[in-house]
Amino acid sequence: MTLSPANEALAAEIISWFPRSRSALIPLLHLAQEQDGYLTDDAMRHIGELVGATPAEVKGTAGFYEMFRFEPVGTYMINVCTNISCLLWGGEELLHHAAESLGVEVGGTTDDGMITLEEAECIAACTEAPCLQVNYRYRGRVTHDDFDRLVDDLRASRLDIPRHGALSAVRQSIPAERLAGVIPPEQAREAPVWLGRNDVEVAG
């Protein structure tokens, strides 16, 4: 799917905040992933047109970043951290338990399409080891029982977690009258006006 008209309008707004439209590439890829749950070829082609990049450049860039997916994934992605601090508190065992209890290999998705299991690198919750994220929402000091309960809750839609792809529930928006305006690099410019205060001080 290409970006919906509503998302295309959002995309235009985001692009307008950057001196170069290509800078909006990653934000727009997140927008597409929020829309479809993963990055479709159509969306990447569409985004390329919007930011002035070829489909190959878009995919080549997206492929560098682990969060972008090119195939459908589960409604919920569970990332279990096994990096050093979590390793010390049983992160590896938690990941084994998760794989066993979900009946999938790490990287796999359950048959009902609900849950994809991934091994995560440090997600910055090290004192809460072992920790995991569900669609990038944290759970800390997770026991094996906690994990099973979490999965039950997800399957029963008892948790307020949007489906994979949706990150922040709040979008930045800049009122037109408040916008200072983008400063393109090619525009040879004088120093910004407020730096003139330094000279006034010296002169005074």
Place this chain on the structure above:
Amino acid sequence: MDQQMAVNGYIAHAPGYVHNDGPKLITSRFTHDDSFTLARYEATGGYEGLRAALETTPAAVHDEVRAATLLGRGGAGFPAGVKWGFLPPGKHPYYLVVNGDESEPGTYKDRLLMERDPHQLIEGCLIACYALGLQQCFLYVRGEMALAQERIAAALNEAYEAGYVGRGICGTDFSVDIVMAWGAGAYIVGEETALIESLEGRRGMPRLKPPYFPAAVGLYGQPTIVNNVETLSNLPWMMVNGAEAYRRYGSESSPGTRMFAVSGHLRRPGVYEVEHGVTTFRELIYGDNFCQGIRDGHELKMFIPGGGSAPWFFAEHLDLPLEARPVGAAGSMLGSGAIVIMDDTTDAVKAAWRVVKFFARESCGKCTPCREGTTWLEQILRRILDGEGRPSDIDLLLDIGDNISPGPYPVAAHNGQEAVPFPPRQTTICPLGPSAVAPVVSTIRRFRHEYEAKITRRDPIPIEVVPVGASQ
């Protein structure tokens, strides 16, 4: 559980943060459950630092930051005031890029600062922009941090609405936009030139050096200041209270406070705001006001003093102060303020392997010694753990390390041997490759017998099932 934790200094709405006695320069609002709102921020002195800055000249603000010796909190510890001074005069426009791509293993303070006090960060950005004439600010938040993105976006919306950001800030001639940008899961983007590449919409690979500082050539080829979230979060307090007051905390060469995330086998792991350069590792790990010691019935075996990239320390280093210079001279670094404590149940080879695996996975692939070397290190460590180790493997590991970091690798003093001071030499553009060598050299030097035992015995190491949450 929350009730009990609150008693122990933990705060339910900020998991991991421990509120203890001691000066709080940047975490002072964390105890409020609505600390991220503009209402709370304004009620607790918010945006007064910006007003104070606007009443003086930009040059005076820069002087204040220089006088305070505000050290960068991202990892390198470079003085912010000096870094700011590298901007070439007259080559406008200048940009500010905020590094919120916190991903160093063991580290989390920037996430808490973004989630709990986003306005403090925004105010810090504004003060920096005012001081240096930076005309646009890009606030790059790690992709995996959904809540931090939400809090920053909401705070920016409030701040624009209230006239703190955008055109004509606080009714003056100072105008700057702050735009949030996203990462998408790549550790290397924390390196400042890789961050700039990512912000330009490309693969996040570090740029060739020189130029060493983006202050010369940065975003879109323009002079750019890249500062860490915690560094900028110090500015509002500093503008209100002054450099002299700031220097009353911490030590002569490392003034102020720092946030340390202390994790691992501890009674009370947590994120603490600590006086810089005064507190020792021993106080932080064993002090009643801090982590309260190693979990019951165990002793310290080793610890990582400054994030996954840092060479490891041992019991004899506990009395070093939390200060860059002595820690560097002793063969390691304070880095990103992440301390990982490992007790006597920890398998040194396995722990080293896990850190190396991280770097192998995160190597961007630009430099051959790192791309190939980190992968080889991981594979060799893996085969030793699998009981397939060869007698030559220890020397092979060291040789590969030497190809990524030629010469003596920074190591802690051990058994009368001198420490080799940090930082290492490198055959790579950025320090990621050398970082993978740190755990290998640290553990071989100290626990060679553990490597040899595994290689000789050729038994696979069974995964030890640790009861989750026990004694935490």
